[in-house]
Amino acid sequence: MCGIVGYVGSGDTLLVLLEALEKLEYRGYDSSGVALIEDGKLFIEKKPGKIRELIKSLWGKKTSAKAGIGHTRWATHGQVCELNAHPHSDSKGEFAVVHNGIIENYRHLKEQLLAKGIEYRSQTDSEAIAHLIALNYKGDLLEATHKVTKMLEGAFAFAVLSTHEPERIVAFRRSSPLVVGLGEGENFLASDIPALLPFTRRVVPLSEGELVDLRPDGVSIYAEDLSPITREVMYVQWDVISAEKGGFKHFMLKEINEQPRVVSETIRGLISRESELPNLADFRRVIFVACGTSLHSAMIAKHWLSRFQKIPSEVYHASELRYSDEPISSQDLVIAISQSGETADTRFAALSAKERGATLLSIVNVVGSALDRESDFSLYTHAGPEIGVAATKTFIAQLSALYYLSTYNDQKLRQKLSLIPALIEEVLTLSERIKALSPELSSTKSALYIGRYLNYPIALEGALKLKEISYIHAEGLPAGEMKHGPIALIDEKTPVFAIAVQDRVYEKMLSNAEEVLARRGKLISVGFKGDEKLQSLSKYAIEIPKTDEYLTPFITIIPLQLLAYFIADHLGLDVDQPRNLAKTVTVE
Numbered sequence: 001m002c003g004i005v006g007y008v009g010s011g012d013t014l015l016v017l018l019e020a021l022e023k024l025e026y027r028g029y030d031s032s033g034v035a036l037i038e039d040g041k042l043f044i045e046k047k048p049g050k051i052r053e054l055i056k057s058l059w060g061k062k063t064s065a066k067a068g069i070g071h072t073r074w075a076t077h078g079q080v081c082e083l084n085a086h087p088h089s090d091s092k093g094e095f096a097v098v099h100n101g102i103i104e105n106y107r108h109l110k111e112q113l114l115a116k117g118i119e120y121r122s123q124t125d126s127e128a129i130a131h132l133i134a135l136n137y138k139g140d141l142l143e144a145t146h147k148v149t150k151m152l153e154g155a156f157a158f159a160v161l162s163t164h165e166p167e168r169i170v171a172f173r174r175s176s177p178l179v180v181g182l183g184e185g186e187n188f189l190a191s192d193i194p195a196l197l198p199f200t201r202r203v204v205p206l207s208e209g210e211l212v213d214l215r216p217d218g219v220s221i222y223a224e225d226l227s228p229i230t231r232e233v234m235y236v237q238w239d240v241i242s243a244e245k246g247g248f249k250h251f252m253l254k255e256i257n258e259q260p261r262v263v264s265e266t267i268r269g270l271i272s273r274e275s276e277l278p279n280l281a282d283f284r285r286v287i288f289v290a291c292g293t294s295l296h297s298a299m300i301a302k303h304w305l306s307r308f309q310k311i312p313s314e315v316y317h318a319s320e321l322r323y324s325d326e327p328i329s330s331q332d333l334v335i336a337i338s339q340s341g342e343t344a345d346t347r348f349a350a351l352s353a354k355e356r357g358a359t360l361l362s363i364v365n366v367v368g369s370a371l372d373r374e375s376d377f378s379l380y381t382h383a384g385p386e387i388g389v390a391a392t393k394t395f396i397a398q399l400s401a402l403y404y405l406s407t408y409n410d411q412k413l414r415q416k417l418s419l420i421p422a423l424i425e426e427v428l429t430l431s432e433r434i435k436a437l438s439p440e441l442s443s444t445k446s447a448l449y450i451g452r453y454l455n456y457p458i459a460l461e462g463a464l465k466l467k468e469i470s471y472i473h474a475e476g477l478p479a480g481e482m483k484h485g486p487i488a489l490i491d492e493k494t495p496v497f498a499i500a501v502q503d504r505v506y507e508k509m510l511s512n513a514e515e516v517l518a519r520r521g522k523l524i525s526v527g528f529k530g531d532e533k534l535q536s537l538s539k540y541a542i543e544i545p546k547t548d549e550y551l552t553p554f555i556t557i558i559p560l561q562l563l564a565y566f567i568a569d570h571l572g573l574d575v576d577q578p579r580n581l582a583k584t585v586t587v588e
C-alpha cells in the first residue's frame, strides 16, 4: 500500500509532486521517490525514510520537466532500501513506473524477463511493469500500457512516464484507488483526493479497470477495451485547512477534538440522503463487514439493530468473510464499513457477498472511493479527511451513521443523537486531567481493557488505540471472560481500564472491578459522574456525563482516545504515523 502522484503541465513539476506526496504520506512512509523527464532524459531520485528525506536530497533543484511521477512506499515485496523504492525504470532508462498494490503473478513475469536477458534490479513486483512497458512500446504509451495491463494479475494502480513522450503520463487502476485532478493547462493524478486539493478541486476518481491519458491540455479516460469514456467531474467542497493541523500538536489530537462537529455534520448529511436508503425491514438479516476500528463500530451497531429493529445480524472481520462458507443470499443486507472505502479486505469481502446475492450498503468517509462506487447504496460519514493513522473522528462518525440507520422508524430515539455533540464537548474538558495520568501509565508494559455489552467493543477500541500508537501491549476483553483465563495476567503493575457505566451490566462490571482489585490490579475506570461505588474501587476514576445506555459508546471512547494519545506523546512517539502501519490498507 503506497501513494502515487503525477503531474503534467508547465508549473513547477517537482514542487507539485513533493507537496502532493506529503499529503499522501499517511498511506505509507518507508521510502519515497520522484521521476521527471528532463531534456529528454529520465531523472530519478529516491530515498528510504520519510518524505522529508527526499525533500532534503532535492533541496534547491530546479527543473524544466513538464511531466513527473512520485511515490511514497509501504513495503509489500522487498525490504526497505533505495533500490526497492519507486519509481522503477526499465533497463535503458526510458520508462519510469510508480505502483501501488500487488502484482500477484510477478514471479512468473520476472522469470520471463530474466529469460529474455533483462537485468532485474530490485526485489519488488513493481519493476516488472517498467520492463514490460519498454518491451511492448511501439510509439504509443497508452497502447503499451494497455497491453501490459492484460498481463498483470492482482489488485493495483500504476502510472508510467516515458522519455519518448515527455509531456504525457498514462495510468491504470484495478482495485487500488486513483484520482485525476483537472487544472488549466495542467493536470494531476493521485491516490486520493486530499493530495489534489492544494492544486484543484475538480476531480475524477477512476473506476475499476480504467486507463487515463494525461497531457497538459487534456485528460482522456478509457475502459479496459480502450473505448473512450466520458466521466462527470466532481467538485470537492472540503476545506484544505481542515486537512491541516489547525493549531494542535498532532492531527490525532485535532481529530479527537473535532468529534462534536463531526457528529452534527454526519447527521446533517444523513438527513439529506434519507430517501436513498434501503429499507432494513426488507431483509432477513444484516451482515456487517469491516476491519479494525470500523469493525468495532459494527459490533456496537449489532446491538442497536437487535434492540431497535429486532433484525438478526452477524459481524465479520472482513478478512474472514471472503473465504468463508457463510450462506449468503438475496435476503441479506451486507453493510460494509470503511473510513477510506479502499480497504482491500473490506472491499473484497463485500464484493464476494454481493456476488453471492446480497445487497451491499457501504458506510464510507471518502466519497467516490472504490467501495462507495461498488455498493448498491452508500451512506457518508462527513468526518472530513482523517490524517492520523489511528482512527478517532471517523469512528464517532460511523457510530452516528449506524445509530441513525438503526433508529430509522423511531424519531424519538433518533433525535437523541442531537445530544451527542454537547456530551462529547463535556468529556473533552477532561483532557488535562487525562494527560496528567500519562507519565505514570507510559511505563506500562501491558494493559487490559474490559467492558460488557455496548462497551465491550469500546474496550477493544481503547486497546487498539493504545497499542497502535504507543506500542504498549493492550488487550480488550468482554469483562465476563476475565475469569476464564486473562485474569492470570493481572498483578500490581497491570493497569486495567474498566468501562463501567450505569447500564444493564453495571452490577456485573462492579464485580469484575472487585476481581481486579483482589489480584492487586490497578483499576482505572470510566464511569458516570458521581458514581461513588465505582470511584471507591478505582485508583483513578474518569467521570463522564450520564446518558442513556444506548448512547454511552459515543462518550466512553473519548477518554480512551485521549489516554492513548497522551501516553504516546509522553513517550515521544510519532503519533500520527506510527511504525509499521499505514492509514489505508489496500492489500489483502
Ligand code: AGP
Residues within 6 Å of the ligand: 291, 292, 293, 294, 337, 338, 339, 340, 341, 342, 343, 346, 389, 390, 391, 392, 464, 468, 583, 584, 585
Ligand atoms: C484504526 O485506528 C486503524 N488504523 C485501522 O484499524 C483501521 O480502522 C482499519 O484499517 C480499517 O480502515 P478503513 O476504515 O479505512 O477500512
